Amino acid sequence: QETVCIFGTGDFGRSLGLRLLQAGYRVIFGSRDPGNTALLPEGSRVTSHAEAIKSARVIFVALHRDHYPTLTPLTPALAGKVLVDVSNNLKRGEYPQSNAEHLSRLVPGAAVVKAFNTISAWALQSGALDASRQVLVCGDSAEAKQAVMDIAHSLGLMAQDRGSLRSAGELEDLPLQLLPLWRLPLRIAAALLAFFFIYELVRDVVFAQVTEGKDKSFRIMISLANKIFPVVSLIMLALCYLPGIMAAALQLHNGTKYKRFPDWLDRWMLCRKQLGLVALALAFLHVLYTLVIPIRYFVRYKIAAITISQIRENKTKPFDSTLAWRADSYYSLGILGFGLYVLLGITSLPSVSNSLNWREFRFVQSKLGHMTLLLCTAHTFLFGWDKFLYAATYKWWMPPGYMLALVVPCVVLVPKLILMTPCVDRAVTRIRQGWD
Amino acid sequence: QETVCIFGTGDFGRSLGLRLLQAGYRVIFGSRDPGNTALLPEGSRVTSHAEAIKSARVIFVALHRDHYPTLTPLTPALAGKVLVDVSNNLKRGEYPQSNAEHLSRLVPGAAVVKAFNTISAWALQSGALDASRQVLVCGDSAEAKQAVMDIAHSLGLMAQDRGSLRSAGELEDLPLQLLPLWRLPLRIAAALLAFFFIYELVRDVVFAQVTEGKDKSFRIMISLANKIFPVVSLIMLALCYLPGIMAAALQLHNGTKYKRFPDWLDRWMLCRKQLGLVALALAFLHVLYTLVIPIRYFVRYKIAAITISQIRENKTKPFDSTLAWRADSYYSLGILGFGLYVLLGITSLPSVSNSLNWREFRFVQSKLGHMTLLLCTAHTFLFGWDKFLYAATYKWWMPPGYMLALVVPCVVLVPKLILMTPCVDRAVTRIRQGWD
Amino acid sequence: QETVCIFGTGDFGRSLGLRLLQAGYRVIFGSRDPGNTALLPEGSRVTSHAEAIKSARVIFVALHRDHYPTLTPLTPALAGKVLVDVSNNLKRGEYPQSNAEHLSRLVPGAAVVKAFNTISAWALQSGALDASRQVLVCGDSAEAKQAVMDIAHSLGLMAQDRGSLRSAGELEDLPLQLLPLWRLPLRIAAALLAFFFIYELVRDVVFAQVTEGKDKSFRIMISLANKIFPVVSLIMLALCYLPGIMAAALQLHNGTKYKRFPDWLDRWMLCRKQLGLVALALAFLHVLYTLVIPIRYFVRYKIAAITISQIRENKTKPFDSTLAWRADSYYSLGILGFGLYVLLGITSLPSVSNSLNWREFRFVQSKLGHMTLLLCTAHTFLFGWDKFLYAATYKWWMPPGYMLALVVPCVVLVPKLILMTPCVDRAVTRIRQGWD
Ligand SMILES: Cc1cc2nc3c(=O)[nH]c(=O)nc-3n(C[C@H](O)[C@H](O)[C@H](O)COP(=O)(O)OP(=O)(O)OC[C@H]3O[C@@H](n4cnc5c(N)ncnc54)[C@H](O)[C@@H]3O)c2cc1C
Ligand SMILES: Cc1cc2nc3c(=O)[nH]c(=O)nc-3n(C[C@H](O)[C@H](O)[C@H](O)COP(=O)(O)OP(=O)(O)OC[C@H]3O[C@@H](n4cnc5c(N)ncnc54)[C@H](O)[C@@H]3O)c2cc1C
Ligand SMILES: Cc1cc2nc3c(=O)[nH]c(=O)nc-3n(C[C@H](O)[C@H](O)[C@H](O)COP(=O)(O)OP(=O)(O)OC[C@H]3O[C@@H](n4cnc5c(N)ncnc54)[C@H](O)[C@@H]3O)c2cc1C
Ligand SMILES: NC(=O)c1ccc[n+]([C@@H]2O[C@H](COP(=O)([O-])OP(=O)(O)OC[C@H]3O[C@@H](n4cnc5c(N)ncnc54)[C@H](OP(=O)(O)O)[C@@H]3O)[C@@H](O)[C@H]2O)c1
Ligand SMILES: NC(=O)c1ccc[n+]([C@@H]2O[C@H](COP(=O)([O-])OP(=O)(O)OC[C@H]3O[C@@H](n4cnc5c(N)ncnc54)[C@H](OP(=O)(O)O)[C@@H]3O)[C@@H](O)[C@H]2O)c1
Ligand SMILES: NC(=O)c1ccc[n+]([C@@H]2O[C@H](COP(=O)([O-])OP(=O)(O)OC[C@H]3O[C@@H](n4cnc5c(N)ncnc54)[C@H](OP(=O)(O)O)[C@@H]3O)[C@@H](O)[C@H]2O)c1
Ligand SMILES: CCCCCCCCCCCCCCCC(=O)OC[C@H](COP(=O)(O)O)OC(=O)CCCCCCCCCCCCCCC
Ligand SMILES: CCCCCCCCCCCCCCCC(=O)OC[C@H](COP(=O)(O)O)OC(=O)CCCCCCCCCCCCCCC
Ligand SMILES: CCCCCCCCCCCCCCCC(=O)OC[C@H](COP(=O)(O)O)OC(=O)CCCCCCCCCCCCCCC
Ligand code: HEM
Ligand code: HEM
Ligand code: HEM
Incomplete structure (x- = not known):
């Protein structure tokens, strides 16, 4: 002893x-x-x-x-x-x-x-x-x-x-230390949220106030929140997968992996996990805000008003099967995307990721991650559908937020498709295997 | 070998x-x-x-x-x-x-x-x-x-x-052992649930039966459940943060930290984690019960009845912008509070809390924890709003459950505010640093 | 050095x-x-x-x-x-x-x-x-x-x-390795989903097309998805607990535990965790699909149509208290079942299960697991209620999916009840204690 x-x-x-x-x-x-x-x-x-x-x-x-x-x-x-x-x-x-x-x-x-x-x-x-x-x-x-x-x-x-x-x-x-790796992602989220908040405030509230003199400020608490959260979530999700694309492009360009990435890219790649989790938190809020829609006073009032006006004017709109398909499809894509999103979150819990080997972790985070991005992007596309064709969509020439949100995901998904073609894929794989 | x-x-x-x-x-x-x-x-x-x-x-x-x-x-x-x-x-x-x-x-x-x-x-x-x-x-x-x-x-x-x-x-x-630390929290939850169940049963079902002769017993399964779960959740959330306040008060009173807390306080502080998680489970149920509201037969029936009566009586209520603000605000506060609640839950997973240092864990559990309590309390306040002014609210002189539920949170939040003032805060910090 | x-x-x-x-x-x-x-x-x-x-x-x-x-x-x-x-x-x-x-x-x-x-x-x-x-x-x-x-x-x-x-x-x-233990459960899920998809497609879409000439294909995205996911989830949940029953029966039959189980049973028992988690994922999707119901265009249209027709025909249906009880009860059972389901999921996180001792883990996974199965089965029964009495339920003599789904859970729950009777329980316990 x-x-x-x-x-x-x-x-x-x-x-x-x-x-x-x-x-x-x-x-x-x-x-x-x-x-x-x-x-x-x-x-x-x-x-x-x-x-x-x-x-x-x-x-x-x-x-x-x-x-x-x-x-x-x-x-x-x-x-x-x-x-x-x-x-x-x-x-x-x-x-x-x-x-x-x-x-x-x-x-x-x-x-x-x-x-x-x-x-x-x-x-x-x-x-x-x-x-x-x-x-x-x-x-x-x-x-x-x-x-x-x-x-x-x-x-x-x-x-x-x-x-x-x-x-x-x-x-x-x-x-x-106080969560050093979370700083950058949280700042990005804050900046994007602030930008889109002002943007949508102008489009939704100020525009109505100025052009029609209507006070729509009550929309801030839910309608507006439910625009900025998903939009920023989608952008941040795409930002998780953008550096991977850039890295592959750089490696293809250099023809070798034995060259240090620029510092900013390294730092970006190191905080992808945190970027993704912040995006998940925002998506979580989007889902709750969406599910709360039908109990909102405003929505119930609007629906009742529509029913009442239909009766008063004695004309019923026919059932629009295409609209039913489209609405159901975009909900369905959102739900599946969110399911995978949560799966990504679960596998990034330390105890779960520790019990996965490298190949399994890559399969979930990279393969299913891109799939998540694809589903969420498709969800947003279907939500927008043909709205971009109508002039009324562009209040004061400002396109709606979700159109802006679609830029980064497309910048990720299109090059990803190219990287997945066999010949490019082979070149990248060779480089990463160390055959320089 | x-x-x-x-x-x-x-x-x-x-x-x-x-x-x-x-x-x-x-x-x-x-x-x-x-x-x-x-x-x-x-x-x-x-x-x-x-x-x-x-x-x-x-x-x-x-x-x-x-x-x-x-x-x-x-x-x-x-x-x-x-x-x-x-x-x-x-x-x-x-x-x-x-x-x-x-x-x-x-x-x-x-x-x-x-x-x-x-x-x-x-x-x-x-x-x-x-x-x-x-x-x-x-x-x-x-x-x-x-x-x-x-x-x-x-x-x-x-x-x-x-x-x-x-x-x-x-x-x-x-x-x-069979979950020894969970016993006390589960018993507290059971006792509170039983009390509020009987309380609300009397207020909601028995009262209607006796005074109006209406059978409202069907309300038990969801309407009533959706009162007792959130109310008990809020009280238990507050009970997590009450011992911290008491400890600070005791330390201020003693002027030193080198004095053992009374035994019951020690035991209480040891099961705060379990108290919090039981509260989270109840909040989770509250959220599900809330989201299920619009598909309930009873709710659909009521809404249709209102629409129909509006048409029959040929008068439409005007849109009430204040009500829209208030309703949306209390949903929004509930959602944000629940988001933080889930975050507290996630950080109490052993593998996550192990990867946080002491300062980070305290930041999440103590700072964000009090923020959660604040949001949930505000949510309940806004839900109640001006109802406490009307006599009809007090059936048989019994105030509604959420009013009772607000007592403990206020007992926590008000002293917390006092403890956060610079001079008191400095005194407490000095004591905890060991400068006696 | x-x-x-x-x-x-x-x-x-x-x-x-x-x-x-x-x-x-x-x-x-x-x-x-x-x-x-x-x-x-x-x-x-x-x-x-x-x-x-x-x-x-x-x-x-x-x-x-x-x-x-x-x-x-x-x-x-x-x-x-x-x-x-x-x-x-x-x-x-x-x-x-x-x-x-x-x-x-x-x-x-x-x-x-x-x-x-x-x-x-x-x-x-x-x-x-x-x-x-x-x-x-x-x-x-x-x-x-x-x-x-x-x-x-x-x-x-x-x-x-x-x-x-x-x-x-x-x-x-x-x-x-790429998730070897997940293969079998994922294949079972895929096979069951495919079977029920075709089955319900025939019942819901093809049947309407053939007999009434109506195009109900839009139902695929949500209405149909929200049938096959819960049905398969319930079956897979029951499949988690079936091998335990079989093992007990075998041990009772052999009179000893020192006899190797057949290989297929061993393999089945080894992937129960994965079976359960896949079932949880499907239940999660069921819940989201359910909560999305009231914002669907189709549902809103249908509800408005009913209200309008009630007004036009000037007859209001009276409030059906039994229906309110039943609907609320089956939602409530679903919510509680889902809550326990999530609890099972949380305790199967490696870091949580590691902090539980054997008795605690068994209590949650086995006791609360059977309780989950019971609640989910009761939820489905109440949902079905008296529908099986009406001929219209059997389109082309095909019973609805949830009736088929109830078979396996009953095959688990009934023998489980028998195993829980004191005399059988004592016999099994003796055998498992090694007193052969
Ligand atoms: C909810 C959520 C949770 C997330 N959790 C995590 C997490 O826990 N951990 C995490 O890391 N990310 C996490 N992310 C971020 C993201 O999913 C992953 O980083 C994902 O692996 C990125 O995939 P990728 O294909 O772009 O990158 P990778 O497959 O990692 O490859 C990226 C680039 O790195 C370079 N690279 C990779 N391996 C090599 C090598 N051997 N040699 C040279 N260069 C190489 C390549 O250039 C490659 O293009 C999360 C995202 C979300 C949405
Ligand atoms: C969903 C959920 C999950 C939770 N999970 C957890 C969990 O995993 N773990 C957990 O502990 N709690 C958990 N809680 C409970 C709660 O969030 C925490 O206990 C929280 O830290 C309490 O904050 P506090 O400021 O009241 O107490 P603290 O900041 O811990 O301080 C409490 C009191 O302890 C005394 N004290 C603290 N440090 C010292 C010291 N160095 N010397 C002398 N006295 C000291 C002080 O008197 C202080 O006032 C959870 C709550 C919820 C709702
Ligand atoms: C969401 C979800 C998550 C799940 N997570 C997990 C998980 O993490 N891990 C997991 O294992 N399962 C998991 N499951 C599956 C399931 O809940 C468990 O396997 C559960 O313990 C089965 O309970 P049981 O009573 O049927 O079996 P058990 O209580 O394990 O017993 C099964 C049979 O095994 C035999 N047996 C057990 N102990 C002995 C012994 N000492 N000697 C001889 N024979 C013995 C007996 O014959 C017994 O009948 C999960 C299920 C769900 C739905
Ligand atoms: N990367 C991982 O995450 C990981 C994980 C576990 C195990 N491993 C194993 O570790 C080993 C190395 O992996 P790595 O990722 O480091 O590979 P790598 O980056 O491709 O490095 C391989 C090294 O081998 C040397 N080399 C290359 N060509 C050679 C040749 N023709 N003759 C002699 N030496 C040659 C080079 O070193 P010099 O230029 O200095 O000679 C090169 O740096 C592999 O066996 C791999 O399976 C890797
Ligand atoms: N608390 C934690 O969680 C933690 C974690 C990691 C590291 N630490 C480190 O551990 C050390 C002690 O922390 P602690 O929390 O135990 O602090 P503490 O409770 O304040 O104790 C400090 C001890 O120092 C002695 N001391 C006080 N004033 C002194 C003086 N003027 N001269 C000589 N000795 C004096 C006292 O012991 P006597 O009365 O017996 O002389 C006192 O008990 C610190 O360096 C701290 O950073 C603490
Ligand atoms: N099972 C677990 O998960 C676990 C975990 C922790 C601790 N333990 C402890 O490990 C010990 C063994 O548990 P176990 O589950 O292996 O039990 P078991 O399967 O019942 O085995 C006990 C062994 O004891 C021997 N035995 C039986 N009757 C005997 C007798 N009358 N006289 C002498 N030896 C006799 C037998 O071995 P032979 O036929 O070869 O003589 C038998 O295989 C227990 O103390 C248990 O508490 C078990
Ligand atoms: C598209 C559908 C996605 C839906 C996602 C729903 C969540 C459930 C799916 C669990 C999948 C786990 C994959 C783990 C990968 C792996 O191999 O992981 C491997 C490890 C292996 O552990 P072992 O080493 O012990 O075998 O398994 C696990 O760690 C299991 C993790 C279980 C996680 C359950 C967490 C549930 C939390 C609840 C969240 C949902 C709440 C919703 C409320 C509305
Ligand atoms: C206000 C919004 C809150 C919304 C909450 C949503 C959940 C997602 C947020 C994750 C935040 C994790 C903080 C971890 C703190 C930390 O620094 O943690 C630090 C550790 C660091 O790990 P490393 O040591 O590996 O870097 O990170 C983690 O452990 C990551 C934990 C990820 C947890 C994701 C779990 C998802 C489960 C799904 C729940 C939601 C389902 C909803 C269904 C309807
Ligand atoms: C019927 C109601 C069920 C509702 C379930 C809701 C989830 C919260 C309940 C947590 C229960 C944990 C039991 C742990 C068993 C145990 O003893 O576990 C013992 C360990 C002990 O750890 P220590 O060794 O540190 O004491 O505790 C834990 O591991 C705590 C786990 C916390 C898990 C919280 C995860 C929250 C994730 C969010 C999911 C819900 C999101 C919903 C979004 C819509
Ligand atoms: C359960 C899953 C989901 C459902 C039910 C759902 C539903 C909806 C609904 C109803 C809208 C329209 C909101 C409105 O009218 O303003 C919407 C918009 C949107 N959703 Fe989702 N969604 C889900 C998941 C996701 C996920 C995971 C993402 C990814 C980040 C996402 C991204 C978006 C975006 C960007 C918009 C456009 C916001 C706007 O500008 O109006 N959704 N979603
Ligand atoms: C997604 C998040 C939330 C939403 C959408 C929400 C919504 C609601 C709604 C609609 C009500 C009124 C219920 C009724 O009419 O009976 C309510 C009441 C209440 N909520 Fe929440 N809530 C949320 C989260 C929370 C949280 C996290 C708490 C904290 C414990 C909480 C505490 C309460 C309380 C105490 C009541 C009063 C119950 C009563 O007596 O009627 N809520 N909430
Ligand atoms: C939040 C919890 C839950 C709610 C609110 C809920 C609600 C519902 C609703 C509204 C339906 C009818 C769907 C329709 O009209 O087609 C349904 C059906 C069903 N539910 Fe759930 N449920 C919940 C959880 C569960 C769970 C955990 C299970 C277990 C696996 C489950 C199994 C089923 C089954 C098998 C059906 C029949 C599907 C069919 O053939 O139509 N439910 N549920």
């Missing part, structure tokens, strides 16, 4: 202590106030810092960086020990030097290892740690790292070596 | 044997009936128990506890061997002593290790073992445990040391 | 090199063209193949099989080294011998280990490797395997020993 020492009896220290005890270690806390043992896990001991390090080789420093200077008096006693820095900062770039490097400078004789900072006290305590929560470890002494990784393993955690202490800054940045 | 021995050729023994063989071990079964090799994995050998243990150091005892006494004659031969107890019981607290401790008493010389009991034979055999399926190990001999953990590792499993054999009882209880 | 050598500076070599460098290894590439270092990760060295192997014990061969012959000149220098074969093929069964065995024959002195072929270059590079991505390792030398598994561990990956080099062929097949 090895003894492990923990400096600091705060949230993190206590939670770590509990886990270590469960895993069969002996745990000794070093605290400013060794008398205060109220919240500590049963079975642990508390003494002063100087006392605590005597029997342990590995010492976890569960203090905030501000309190590291309190360790300098212990420098001689800490020589040769393994000091594990678990600390995080509150902001990025708060200090010029990473906490771990700072600690290693304050206590020169000790082997400082950065580890465990990505694990929260809460997760440690509640045991809600899936194995996939990795302990990232870095440090300059291989033995010291090994000692820490061994502890991580016996706590049932995966440990990953991340090189020398110079990487500590990187590890300290990890818990401060 | 190490040899491993397995006692018992049942489901578990066979499945384990198969995996061990795949991982390159030599496997020898000990059986009462060595002749019966029909179902055994190819490459394994079967002999008598006494024979089998000769060449192996580690012996898996894949027998039920009832048959442990058959091992006592082997005690001398088992001295110094590692006996792995994999057994589970059928009920909790069936025996005063855990199976592993019982075994260790029956075979005193052997080093008994409890392990593998949380892994099912089926999972072993089909290889459907995600790495996150951990093998929990406990025992009194460190070497023996290490030997078993090494085997677990080479089967591609994570192993976690859980201390001495005294923990065996705990490990044996794990596979017998 | 150990040195690792990589042959080949392609996608895989580079990505692996990057990870190794991050984990603190020294990396040296062997390349045909040591001058070309443009895309290589910073910190690595490139030399000729002969030079590169000098300082390393483990050599990753990141070349395609076709280029293995270029290694034969190095045979003497490679003696005693560990050669890691990471290669995949493009098709299954392309070569009689696995790549790794081929390599081991070409370079006789080296210890060849097959590993890492299931990990994609992309995953290595982007670090999007969940711990559950396992490195499967096989080879004839235990030490060599250990060396490779150690490397995998320090990259933060799980490694699983899969025995001798004879298993290499199996490992090479893994990345070439």
